[in-house]
Amino acid sequence: MAxxxxxxxxxxxxxxxxxxxxxxxxxxxxxxxxxxxxxxISLRKKWTKTAEILEPGMxxxxxxxTEADDGFxxxxxxxxxxxxxxxxxxxxxxSWVQCPRLYYLNKIGGLPLEYxxxxxxxxxxxxxxLLRGQALDAAVEKQVEKAGLELGLLGRDRNxxxxxxxxxxxxxxxxxxxxxxxxDGWRSxxxxxxxxxxxxxxxxxxxxxxxxELKTGKxxxxxxxxxxxxxxxxxxxxxxxxxxxxxxxxLLYTKNAxxxxxxxDLSPAKDFSIGDGLTKFVLRTRNEIAAMEHDRSxxxxxEGDATCQYCFEQDTCLVVSGRLDQPSxxxxxxxxxxxxxxxxxxxxxxxxxxxxxAIHQEYAKLWKQSAQARADADRALIGLEPAGRxxxxxxxWELRAERPAGAVSKIREGDRVLASDGDPIDGHTxxxxxxxxxxxxxxxxxxxxxxxxxxxxxxxxxxxxxxxALHDALLRGxxxxxxxxxxxDTPTFSGPTRELIDNNPAQNRxxxxxxxxxxxxxxxxxxxxxxxxxxARLIRALVDRGDRVLLSAFxxxxxxxxxxxxxxxxxxxxxxxxxxSGVRSDMAHLRLDTAGDPNERAExxxxxxxxxxxxxxxxxxxxxxxxxxxxxxxxxSQLTEPDTLAAINRGAKFVxxxxxxxxxxxxxxxxxxxxxxxxxxxxxxxxxAVMLDRQYRMSQRIQAFASREFYDGQLRPATGSVASQTxxxxxxxxxxxxxxxxxxxxxVEGTNADHTDTxxxxxxxxxxxxxxxxxxxxxxxxxxxxxxxxxxxxxPLVPDGVTVDTxxxxxxxxxxxxxxxxxxxxxxxxxLFEDERRMNVALTRAKKALVLVGDPAALESxxxxxxxxxxxxxxxx
Ligand SMILES: Nc1ncnc2c1ncn2[C@@H]1O[C@H](COP(=O)(O)OP(=O)(O)OP(=O)(O)O)[C@@H](O)[C@H]1O
Numbered sequence: 086m087a088x089x090x091x092x093x094x095x096x097x098x099x100x101x102x103x104x105x106x107x108x109x110x111x112x113x114x115x116x117x118x119x120x121x122x123x124x125x126i127s128l129r130k131k132w133t134k135t136a137e138i139l140e141p142g143m144x145x146x147x148x149x150x151t152e153a154d155d156g157f158x159x160x161x162x163x164x165x166x167x168x169x170x171x172x173x174x175x176x177x178x179x180s181w182v183q184c185p186r187l188y189y190l191n192k193i194g195g196l197p198l199e200y201x202x203x204x205x206x207x208x209x210x211x212x213x214x215l216l217r218g219q220a221l222d223a224a225v226e227k228q229v230e231k232a233g234l235e236l237g238l239l240g241r242d243r244n245x246x247x248x249x250x251x252x253x254x255x256x257x258x259x260x261x262x263x264x265x266x267x268x269d270g271w272r273s274x275x276x277x278x279x280x281x282x283x284x285x286x287x288x289x290x291x292x293x294x295x296x297x298e299l300k301t302g303k304x305x306x307x308x309x310x311x312x313x314x315x316x317x318x319x320x321x322x323x324x325x326x327x328x329x330x331x332x333x334x335x336l337l338y339t340k341n342a343x344x345x346x347x348x349x350d351l352s353p354a355k356d357f358s359i360g361d362g363l364t365k366f367v368l369r370t371r372n373e374i375a376a377m378e379h380d381r382s383x384x385x386x387x388e389g390d391a392t393c394q395y396c397f398e399q400d401t402c403l404v405v406s407g408r409l410d411q412p413s414x415x416x417x418x419x420x421x422x423x424x425x426x427x428x429x430x431x432x433x434x435x436x437x438x439x440x441x442x443a444i445h446q447e448y449a450k451l452w453k454q455s456a457q458a459r460a461d462a463d464r465a466l467i468g469l470e471p472a473g474r475x476x477x478x479x480x481x482w483e484l485r486a487e488r489p490a491g492a493v494s495k496i497r498e499g500d501r502v503l504a505s506d507g508d509p510i511d512g513h514t515x516x517x518x519x520x521x522x523x524x525x526x527x528x529x530x531x532x533x534x535x536x537x538x539x540x541x542x543x544x545x546x547x548x549x550x551x552x553x554a555l556h557d558a559l560l561r562g563x564x565x566x567x568x569x570x571x572x573x574d575t576p577t578f579s580g581p582t583r584e585l586i587d588n589n590p591a592q593n594r595x596x597x598x599x600x601x602x603x604x605x606x607x608x609x610x611x612x613x614x615x616x617x618x619x620x621a622r623l624i625r626a627l628v629d630r631g632d633r634v635l636l637s638a639f640x641x642x643x644x645x646x647x648x649x650x651x652x653x654x655x656x657x658x659x660x661x662x663x664x665x666s667g668v669r670s671d672m673a674h675l676r677l678d679t680a681g682d683p684n685e686r687a688e689x690x691x692x693x694x695x696x697x698x699x700x701x702x703x704x705x706x707x708x709x710x711x712x713x714x715x716x717x718x719x720x721x722s723q724l725t726e727p728d729t730l731a732a733i734n735r736g737a738k739f740v741x742x743x744x745x746x747x748x749x750x751x752x753x754x755x756x757x758x759x760x761x762x763x764x765x766x767x768x769x770x771x772x773x774a775v776m777l778d779r780q781y782r783m784s785q786r787i788q789a790f791a792s793r794e795f796y797d798g799q800l801r802p803a804t805g806s807v808a809s810q811t812x813x814x815x816x817x818x819x820x821x822x823x824x825x826x827x828x829x830x831x832x833v834e835g836t837n838a839d840h841t842d843t844x845x846x847x848x849x850x851x852x853x854x855x856x857x858x859x860x861x862x863x864x865x866x867x868x869x870x871x872x873x874x875x876x877x878x879x880x881p882l883v884p885d886g887v888t889v890d891t892x893x894x895x896x897x898x899x900x901x902x903x904x905x906x907x908x909x910x911x912x913x914x915x916x917l918f919e920d921e922r923r924m925n926v927a928l929t930r931a932k933k934a935l936v937l938v939g940d941p942a943a944l945e946s947x948x949x950x951x952x953x954x955x956x957x958x959x960x961x962x
Contacts, residue, residue, distance in 0.1 A: 087149040087150060087151060087160065087162065088149075088150050088151075088152075089146070089147065089148045089149070089150065090117065090119055090124055090126060090146070090147055090150060090157060091117075091119065091144070091145065091146040091147070091169070092117035092119035092120070092123075092124075092144070092145065093117060093118045093141075093142065093143070093144055093145075094115060094116070094117050094139050094140065094141050094142065094143045094144070095116040095117060095118055095123060095141055096115070096116040096141060097113065097115050097136060097139045097140070097141070098113055098114040098115065098116075098136075099113070100112070100113050100133055100136070101113070101114075110129055110130060111129070111133045112127050112128065112129050112133065112158075113127070113128050113132075113133045113136035113137075114126070114127045114128075114155075114156075115128060115136060115139060115145065117145050124156045124157060125155050125156030125157070126145075126147055126150065126156055126157045126158070126159070127153055127156070127157070127158035127159065128147075128158075128159055128165060129158060129159045130159075131365065131369065132159055132163070132165045132369075134369055135165050135167060135369055135372045138167065138372065138373060138376040138377075139167065139376065140376070140379070140380070142379075143167055143168055143376065143379050144167075144168050144169060144170065145165070145166070145167060146165075146169040146281075147159060147164070147165050147166070148162075148163055148164045148166075148281065149162040149163040149164070150163060161361075164281065164282060164365075164368055165368070166281065166282055166283055166368065166371075166372065166375075167372040167375045167376050167379075168283065168375040168376070168378070168379055169280070169281070169282070169283040170283065170442075170445055170446065170449050171283055171375045171378055171379070171442070171445055172278070172283055172284065172285045172445050172448055173283060173284050173285075173371045173374050173375060174284075174285055174286055175284060175285070175286030175287075175288075175319040175320060175323075176286070176316070177191075177192075177374060178284070178315060178316070178319050178367060178370050178371055179312050179313075179315055179316040179319075180312075181370055181373065181374055181389070182311065182312050182315050182370055182389070183312045183389075184386055184389050184391035184396065185373070185374075185377070185384035185385075185386060185388040185389050186384050186385065186386035186402055186413060186414065186415070187391075187396070187398055187402075188374065188384065189383055189384050190398055190401055190402060190405060192549075192552060193405075193434075193552050193553065193556040194401065194553065194556055195549065195550075195553035195556070195704065195706070195709075196706055197706060197709070198235065198238060198239065198706040198707060198709060198710045199239075200241065201301070202706070203232055203236060203239065204246070204249070204250065204301060205301045206232065207228045207229060207231075207232050207246075207250050208250055208253050208254060208299065208301045208339055209289065209299055209301075210224075210228040210231070211224045211225055211228050211250060211253075211254045211257075212254070212257055212273070212289065212290070212299050212337075213273045213274055213290075213480075213531065214227070214228065214479070214480060215257060215258055215261055216261075216271050216273040216290060217273065217479070217480025217481070217531075218480055219479070219480050221251070221254055221255065221258045222251070224254070225247055225251045226247060227479075228250070229243060229246050229247050229250060230680050230681065231679070231680045232679075233679060233680050233681040233683050233685075233686040234677070234679035234680075234681075234683070234686040234687060234690065234707060235679075235706070235707060236683040237682075237683030237684050237685070237686045237688070238687045238690070238691075238707065238710050241683060242683070243683050253301060253339035253340060254339070256337075256339050256340075256341060256353040257337060257339055257353065260337065260353055260354050270292065270293050270294070271290060271291070271292050272290065272291045272532055273289070273290045273531055273532070274287060274288075274289065274290070274516075274531050275287065275288045275290070275291050276503075276514060276515070276516045277320060277323035277324065277327075278323070278448070278451075278510065279322065279323050279326045280449070280451075280452045280510060281326055282322060282323070282326065282368060282371065283371065283375060284319060284322065284323055284367075284371055285323075285448070286319060286320060286323060287516075288320040288323075288324075291320075291324070292335065294324065294329045294330070294331060295321075295324075295331055295332070295333045295334060295335065296317045296320035296321055296324065296331065296334050296335070297317075297334075297335045297336075297337060298313060298316055298317045298320070298334070298336050298337070299337045299339060300313060300336055300337065300339065301339050301340060302338060302340055303338055303340035303341050304336075304341065304355070305341065307355070308355060308357060309334075309336040309338075309355045309357055310336075313336045314334065314336070314357055314363070315363075315366070315367060315370070317334030317335070317336060317357075317359070318334060318359050318363045318364055318366075319367045319371075320334075321334060321359045321364060322364045322367055322368065325364070327511065331359055332358060332359060332360075333356050333357070333358055333359060334356070334357055334358075334359050335354055335355070335356050336354070336355045336357075337353050337354050337355075338354075338355065339353055341353045373388065378438070381434070381435050381438055383411055385411070385412045385413050385414055386413055386414030386415060387414050393414055393416075396415070399415055402415045403415055403416060403417055403418045404417075404418060404560070405560065406418075407419035407420070407421065408420075408421060408422050408559075408560055409421070409422065409427060409430060409560075410427060422559060423571070425571050426559055426567065426571055429571070430555060430559050432757055433551075433555050433726060433727060433757065434552070434555065436754065436757040436758045437548050437551045437552055437555070437727060438548075439754040440548050440551075440752060440753060440758065441545060441548045442754070443752075443753030443754045444543045444544070444545055444548065444753065445543075446753075447464075447541070447543035447753075448543050450462075450464070451503075451509050451510055451540060452510045456507075456538065459540065460492070460494070463493065463494045463495045463873070464494060464495060464540060464541045465494060465538060465539060465540045465541070466488055466492050466496060466526070466539045467492070467537075467538045468488075468492065468537070468538075469486040469487065469488055469489075469526065469536055469537050469538060469539070470486060470487040470537075471484075471485070471486050471535040471536055471537065472485040472486050472487045472525060473485045474533050474534075476533075477529070481529060481531055482529070482530050482531070482532060482533045482534075483520070483527060483529055484504065484517065484527070484528045484529075484530055484533070484534060484536050485525055485526065485528075486525070486526050486528075486536040486537070487524065487525055487526075488524060488525075488526055490524075494539070494541070495541055496519060496522065496539055496541060497519070498519050498520070498521060498522050498666060499518070499519060499641075499664065499666030499667050500518070500519050500541075500542070501516055501517070501518055501519075501542045501544065502517055502518075502519055502528070502539045502540060502541065502542050503515075503516065503517075503539065503540040503541075503542050504516075504517040504528055504530060504534060504536045504538075504539055505534075505536070505537065505538050505539075505540070506534060506535055506536070506537055506538075507537040507538050508538075509538065513534055515530040515531060515532050515534050516530070516531075516542065517529060517530035517536075517539075518530075518666065519539075519666075520666070526539070546701065547701055547728075550700075550701050550704040550727075550728075550731055551727035551728060551731070552727070553704050553709075553731070554704055554727045554730040554731035554734060555727050555730060557709070557730070557731075557734045558570070558730040558733075558734055561734075562734065565604070566604075569604055570762075572769055575770065575772075576602065576603070576604040576605055576606075576770055576772075576773045577603045577604060578598065578601040578603060578606075578773075579601055579603060580600065580601045581601075582597045582601070585597070585622060585626055586619075586622060589615070589777075589779055589803065591614075591775060591777045591778045592614075592615060592618070592619045592622070592777055592779075595608045595619055595623075595775040595777060596619060596622055596623045596626060598773070598774075598775050599623050599627075599715075599717075599740045600623070600626055600627070600630075602738055602740070602773070603738065604738060604773075605733075605738060605739045605740065605741070605766070605773060606740045606741075606773055606774070606775075607740075607741050607742075607743075607763065607766055607767050607770070607773050607774035607775075608620075608740065608741070608742040608774070608775055608777065609743070609744060609745075609767060609774050609775065609776040609777065610742060610743070610744055610776075610777045611744055611746065611776070611777065611778075611780060611791075611795070611796050611800050611929075612744070612747070612780060612782060612783070612791070612899075612925075612926075612929035612930075613780040613781050613782025613783060613899065613929070614777035614778070614779060614781070614800075614803075615777060615779075615803075616719065616742050616743075616744075617646060617647050617650040617719065618650055619742070619777065620636070620647055620650065620651075620717055620719055620742055621647070621650040621651040621653070621654045621656070622654065623717065623740065624636060624651055624695060624717060625651070625654060625656050627714070627715050627717075628656075628694045632694075632713075632714035632715050633693075633694055633695075633696075633712075633713050633714050633715075634694065634695045634696075634713060634714065634715050634716070634717060635695075635696050635698070635703070635711075635713040635715070635716040635717070635732065635736055636648065636651075636659070636695060636696070636697040636698075636716075636717050636719070637697070637698055637699065637700050637703055637716060637717070637718050637719070637732035638699065638700070638718060638719040638720045638721075639701075639720060639723060639724050639728060640699065640720075641663060641667045641668065641669070641699055642669070642897075643719055643720045643897070644661070644663070644698065644699055644719075645661075645668065645669040645671075645672045646719075647697070647719045648661060648672055648675065648697045649669075649671065649672060651695070652672075656695075657675070658693070658694055658695065659675055659693065659695035659696070659697055660675060660676075660677045660690060660693040660695070660696050660697070661675040661676045661677065661696075661698070662676075662677055662696060662697065662698035662702050662705075662707075662708065663676060663698065663699065663702060667699075675697075677689055677690055677693075679707075690707075690711070691711075696711070696713070700718070700724060700728045700729070700731045700732045701728075701731070703731045703732045703734075704731040708735060709735075711735060712735060712736065712737075713735050713736040713737070714736065714737055714738065715736055715737070715738045715739065715740065716732050716733050716735055716736035716738070716739040716740070717739070717740045717742065718732050718733065718739065718740070718741050718742065718743075719742050719743075720742070720743055720897070721742055721743035721761060721762070721763040722743030722744050722745045722747060722749065722761045722763045722764060723743065723747075723748065723749065723750050723751070723761065723896075724743075724761050724762070724763070725750045725752060725758040725759070725761065726758070726760070726761065726765070727758070728750070729761065729762040729763070730762070741762065741763045741766065743761065743763040745761065745763060745764040745767060746795045746796065746922060746925055747896060747922055747925055747926050748892075748893060748896050748922050748923060748926055749761060749764070749922065751893070776796070776799065778796075778799045778800055778801065779800075779801060779802070779803035780800055780801070780802060780803060780807070781802075781803045781804075781807055782807070782899050782932055783802070783807070783929065783931065783932055784802070784807070784808060784809065784810045784811070784827060784932065784933055785802055785808040785809065786827040787827065787828055787928075787929075787931055787932070787933075787935050788800055788801070788802060788929070790828075790928060790952070790953060790956040791925055791928050791929045794921075794949065794952070795921075795925045810932060810933050811826050811827070811933055812824065812825075812826045812859075812861075812901075812902065812933050812934050813826075814933065815860065815861055815862075815865060815901055815902075816860050817856070817859045817860045817861055818859050818860060821855070821859050823851075823852070823855040824852070824856050824934075825934055825936050826933070826934055827933075827934065827935070827960050828934075828935045828937070828957050828960035829935070829936050829937065829957060829960070830938075830939070830941060830954055830957035830958065831848065831852065831936055831937065831938045832939070832940065832941050833845045833848050833938060833939065833940060834940055835907070835908070835909045835910040835939060835940025835942075836910055837908050837909070837910035837915075839874060840872035840873075840874040840875060840915065841872070841875050841878045841908065842878075842906070842908045842910075843878060845875075845906050845907075845908060845938055845939070846875065846878040846879045846882055846906065847882065848938055849868060849879055849882075849883070849904050849906050849938050850882035850883050852904055852936060852938070853866055853883045853887055853904060854883070854884060856902055857884050857887075861901070861902060862886075863884055863885060863886025863887050864886060864887075864888075864900075865900065865902055866887045866888075866900065866901070866902050866903075866904070867887070867889075867890075867895065867898075867900035867902070867903045867904070867930065867931075868883060868888070868889040868890075868903070868904045868905075868906065869889075869890065869891070869892055869895055869903065869904070869905045869906070869927050869930070870889065870890075870891065870905075870906040870908065871891065871892065871906075871907065871908055871915045871916055871917035871918075872891070872908060872915060872916070873891060875906055875908050876889050876890060876891060879906060888900070892916070892917060892923045892926050892927045893916075893923070893926075895926060895927070895930050896926050898930065899930050899931070899932060900930055900931060900932070901931070901933050901934070902931060902932075902933060902934040902935075902936070903931035903934070903935050903936070904936045904938060905927050905928075905935070905936070905937050905938065905939075906938050906939070907937065907938065907939030907940070907943075907944065908939075909939045909940045909943040909944050909950075910940065911943060911946075913943060913944070913946060913947055913950070918947070918950075921949060924949070924953075928953070937953070937957055941954050
């Protein structure tokens with residue numbers, strides 16, 4: 086009976102030749118550590134090639150083994166998979182077979198704004214439309230219109246593009262009309278994922294169960310190009326895992342039909358048969374990538390047999406090899422970057438790749454965890470009831486489902502999610518966009534589906550963008566910028582100082598420092614000190630002097646927040662880059678619609694004095710074509726260095742605004758990425774920074790502790806009325822004894838069982854209820870708890886409308902009255918106690934009343950918390 090085995094490689098033997106009934110065969114024996122102890126597995130025939138790249142420490146999975154004398158051996162049906170949790174993308178397998186170094190260059194360089202890329206996207210979209218039964222001309226016009234901005238930036242004429250795309254698309258259309266769309270069982274844009282083979286990808290289309298891949302180039306030879314076959318064969322492998330037997334792949338070369346007077350085979354569709362040999366080759370290639378990625382090595386090009394002389398990427402390859410001092414088959418040009426920069430590149434690269442692994446682990450949870458465990462971890466909505474579907478005019482589908490009462494998750498409106506019939510791996514799954522997320526969930530997807538489950542989509546988009554940002558900063562960035570980033574020179578300032586804000590000297594100093602900066606400036610803004618207000622005033626001053634400004638932040642929420650401060654100050658001459666669902670409705674009027682007339686769209690972007698975009702979108706091919714005089718980044722202390730680089734790469738100067746005493750960037754891998762560039766620069770160049778020292782949020786008593794502990798006692802209330810605010814300003818009855826003003830410690834006896842304290846939760850709920858009875862509105866009140874488990878315990882106990890969340894979710898917001906549940910017991914473990922920046926955030930959200938609910942004895946066991954208890958006791962006096 087065939088068995089599967091999986092485990093860490095312990096030892097890889099030498100190649101041996103053994104004689105069998107059918108002749109001599111190569112064999113390599115590999116020892117792996119499985120859950121049941123070490124086993125020996127003999128890899129036979131071509132799997133010995135995979136053995137050559139194996140190293141101790143790698144994870145190995147082998148299927149369909151039979152028992153042999155000393156362990157197991159592979160059979161004809163076996164699949165040998167190196168590092169199965171590392172998900173290799175099909176397009177990467179394709180570029181690897183062209184040249185392993187091309188795979189690396191694509192990975193770090195990203196896609197540039199070039200006409201063939203944009204045209205390729207348009208043709209693919211038209212293909213999808215045709216499959217959904219749309220008419221050719223209408224589809225071509227619509228998709229060219231959609232690409233308006235890119236075409237405009239590329240200086241392309243709309244009608245000329247329509248003609249060209251129509252020629253390409255006509256070939257597809259004619260070919261499609263030979264078959265019957267409904268009978269051929271077409272599916273377009275299919276997301277596929279194999280947990281057995283560690284491969285994922287998105288296939289252009291599937292016809293009668295076979296993969297169809299569209300290529301916008303020409304190919305006049307009879308058979309498809311090898312790398313194209315490999316791509317289709319990769320999808321075949323993925324489909325086979327879903328139980329479909331695939332024997333044919335089709336490549337559609339759309340340019341063929343547009344060619345005239347050429348010799349050769351001009352038919353656009355080229356079929357080829359997919360056999361076991363080809364799919365095994367795909368898997369061995371995939372293994373080469375996974376093995377190389379295991380120790381983060383960089384391919385040299387010698388791994389493959391491509392000829393550098395004919396490669397379009399030869400120049401790029403030479404430069405990258407030269408600058409990063411990498412061995413390369415193509416050779417190299419230019420001098421290497423200074424060692425510090427190369428070390429930095431490698432360090433950040435490794436950290437980003439670690440982050441990628443963490444995302445792959447998120448994928449793995451799709452099959453390793455039960456649906457319930459996914460739901461409990463807020464990563465899935467399960468038990469949905471399909472509630473109808475409607476085909477939209479563009480042929481796509483609107484899908485509806487009801488969610489069970491109380492089901493919550495991290496999924497938000499505008500997110501891309503994996504929508505499935507209940508099983509995201511082996512069932513029917515579509516990548517869908519969440520249109521609305523009420524009791525009824527509305528999604529948009531390419532194909533119809535009865536939605537029973539939604540999963541967070543673990544996208545690698547952000548790590549890809551980080552790599553590109555790193556690449557752009559080091560390989561394309563100006564020397565002066567790098568001298569500063571690598572601390573070889575100091576920033577300079579020049580020009581006059583002006584009074585721009587009259588009642589707040591620190592804000593005024595911050596703006597002047599930023600205006601006078603020849604390189605960069607840093608604005609350090611503790612909680613409530615008017616960071617966004619200052620940013621808006623600064624941007625107006627920059628525009629007044631003729632600068633073009635890019636305003637950026639990590640999240641859409643932060644970008645909209647900063648932009649709305651600008652609008653509040655009467656400035657509207659700005660453009661918001663972002664998707665319809667990503668941009669807040671009150672900023673939608675500033676959003677640049679990328680569809681339309683090319684010239685007009687490009688003009689709208691290029692003439693805008695202020696452009697606002699998330700850092701990820703600063704790395705898009707459109708934004709990479711833009712340059713700015715100054716880039717202003719809000720919430721910069723919550724950004725990784727590469728994310729910050731993505732924004733500042735676009736400008737000659739930059740201003741970072743943040744507070745490194747609050748929470749750092751959220752990274753899954755917890756590696757080097759968790760120190761922001763803001764923090765590094767403020768520690769290196771304190772002279773480039775100004776701290777805003779007047780806060781507009783907290784009463785005197787509330788702010789006192791944070792000021793002393795985290796801001797050297799520098800923070801103070803901006804005005805007398807900020808300092809003296811009390812709960813009576815909210816209309817609360819001050820004579821009640823069950824509600825508290827200022828700062829109060831409410832003692833409870835602490836327990837901490839599985840990160841919850843039920844008695845404490847009940848006490849918190851009692852206090853919250855009393856505040857409402859005293860006249861507070863539910864949205865005046867917030868509750869912070871250190872653990873998700875405690876959040877879930879408190880949530881059902883407090884009145885509706887009161888926000889209960891973890892500290893991390895509260896960062897950036899404020900509330901009139903805040904209750905903190907510490908779940909403090911003996912050892913003071915947990916996220917709140919591990920990082921004092923979290924404590925700072927928790928204690929600086931409240932304006933008028935801060936109620937600390939916890940066990941004083943446990944809290945006092947640590948100095949900083951003892952001081953907190955002392956402060957609360959004194960404040961209450
Ligand atoms: N110089 C000023 N004069 C008057 N009001 C100000 C000034 N600066 C800021 N404010 C007000 O203080 C409040 C807080 O400002 P803002 O929202 O900009 O703070 P922030 O530092 O961005 O807050 P957070 O810490 O939450 O990010 C706002 O209502 C703002 O209008």
